[in-house]
Amino acid sequence: xxxxxxxxxxxxxxxSALKEGINRFDTAPSYRTExxxxxxxxxxENELGLSRKDYWIQTKIDAWQMxxxxxxxxxDDALEKFGTEYVDALLVHWPVPEKMSDTWTQVxxxxxxxLVRFTGICNVRMRQLESIAGWDELPxxxxxxxxxxxxxxxxxxxxxxxxxxxxxxxxxxxxxxRLRDSALLHDIAARHGVSIGQAVMRWHxxxxxxxxxxTTKPGRVREYSAVTDFSLDDADIAEISTxxxxxxxxxxxxxxxGF
Amino acid sequence: MKKKAAxxxxxxxxxxxxxxxxxxxxxxxVWIAAAAMxxxxxxxxxxxxxxxAPFSPQxxxxxxxxxIIGDMIDPEITGTTTDFVQISAPGRSLQSCYEIxxxxxxxxxxxGGACVIFAVKEGNDEGFSVFDxxxxxxxxxxxxxxxxxxxxxxxxxxxCPVRAILMALGAKSxxxxxxxxxxxxxxSFCHERGYSLRIFLR
Numbered sequence: 001x002x003x004x005x006x007x008x009x010x011x012x013x014x015x016s017a018l019k020e021g022i023n024r025f026d027t028a029p030s031y032r033t034e035x036x037x038x039x040x041x042x043x044x045e046n047e048l049g050l051s052r053k054d055y056w057i058q059t060k061i062d063a064w065q066m067x068x069x070x071x072x073x074x075x076d077d078a079l080e081k082f083g084t085e086y087v088d089a090l091l092v093h094w095p096v097p098e099k100m101s102d103t104w105t106q107v108x109x110x111x112x113x114x115l116v117r118f119t120g121i122c123n124v125r126m127r128q129l130e131s132i133a134g135w136d137e138l139p140x141x142x143x144x145x146x147x148x149x150x151x152x153x154x155x156x157x158x159x160x161x162x163x164x165x166x167x168x169x170x171x172x173x174x175x176x177x178r179l180r181d182s183a184l185l186h187d188i189a190a191r192h193g194v195s196i197g198q199a200v201m202r203w204h205x206x207x208x209x210x211x212x213x214x215t216t217k218p219g220r221v222r223e224y225s226a227v228t229d230f231s232l233d234d235a236d237i238a239e240i241s242t243x244x245x246x247x248x249x250x251x252x253x254x255x256x257x258g259f
Numbered sequence: 260m261k262k263k264a265a266x267x268x269x270x271x272x273x274x275x276x277x278x279x280x281x282x283x284x285x286x287x288x289v290w291i292a293a294a295a296m297x298x299x300x301x302x303x304x305x306x307x308x309x310x311x312a313p314f315s316p317q318x319x320x321x322x323x324x325x326x327i328i329g330d331m332i333d334p335e336i337t338g339t340t341t342d343f344v345q346i347s348a349p350g351r352s353l354q355s356c357y358e359i360x361x362x363x364x365x366x367x368x369x370x371g372g373a374c375v376i377f378a379v380k381e382g383n384d385e386g387f388s389v390f391d392x393x394x395x396x397x398x399x400x401x402x403x404x405x406x407x408x409x410x411x412x413x414x415x416x417x418x419c420p421v422r423a424i425l426m427a428l429g430a431k432s433x434x435x436x437x438x439x440x441x442x443x444x445x446x447s448f449c450h451e452r453g454y455s456l457r458i459f460l461r
Contacts, residue, residue, distance in 0.1 A: 063396070063397075063398055064397060064398060067398045067401070067402075096398070125369070127451075127452070245322075246321070246322055246368075246369070246370065247319075247321050247322075248321060248365075249316040249317075250316055251314055251321075251363070251365035251366055252365045253361065253362055253363060253364050253365035253366075254314050254362055254363065254365065254394075254396070255396065256396075257358075257361045257362050257395075257396050257398065257399050258361045258448075259361075259364075259365060
């Protein structure tokens, strides 16, 4: 849900996700979707008979909020927009070096007070993770840009070793032509009778990551929810991982000076 | 609003063009100067924008070997012939080079072998220009109080006309020599990330 959407646009997508068993919703203040996601989820409670425990709200602290410093105030604003008493996960969107320590202390405080169930950090590489390993309070979630074009094997291994959930945003790299036109991917997808999008999503799951995808199409939600209906073997996973060329769409330092 | 702006533009053009048609030499000179200024501005802005294109999510330029930041320098001087991204503007300061590096270094190959080159005029240690702003995050613009300058980012010819002309012409300086004195902060920044740093001065 990474760009402004209306209630009418999001309702069919979120309802479709909930019906297909996808109940986690990721946003950030900069996406400007917190309010509308909250409204749609309230509708889902009424119309689909769900309770707050049946879905997961995950939001973030943006870089500009970190520089302003008062994380609690920004978090309270988010709670008001969602119309909820807690969020399931609160992630630091960018590890702004000068502000990271202070922000993390405040985020950990929100978890201690029960307003946040899980904490996390986005957009970190091994250099940051090595420093995080020494913290008193480790994050529960690490969210990074990850796709077969950027496997991030070291980060995946770090998360597995430390019991941290690895989330992959842009899991299809916006279907970059190197994925879209990959004979290897087409071959693997054909062998399993799935689309290449489903094959890549399954690759994420099999390699220990939770893919976070954005869509406005209920059909796409149905397509990706079916990745639990098949599995890839070790050879498939290894072959897909050979597409790695360390390509990232989002340059960390451009969004996080001094990264 | 757009109609009003269009009407105002037409009136301004008529005021400017009518005396020219009437053979007024002064008005003609003013008109030519204004047109030259607009063209210069456009070329400078476009050149600056082209330099920031590799950093957009749509760009396929990633994992480059060398990042050249600074004044208008010929890559041949640095020994860099291919696989580099250049962010250059006339009169760029050392402080600005370092800040741009903090914003752009993720385009370098983090598997090692990456090189950063600063090209600055000796003694030009501090200050920012309008050509630095496309590379800066909002939090950096706030940190250095560059909000006013940021309002003019599309009008460099108005606030730094000489630099804008040099930028528009793509003027390159060849009078650079490699320096062995490297700025500590930039050096340790590069060292922590496994990049090598070279600095060229004129």
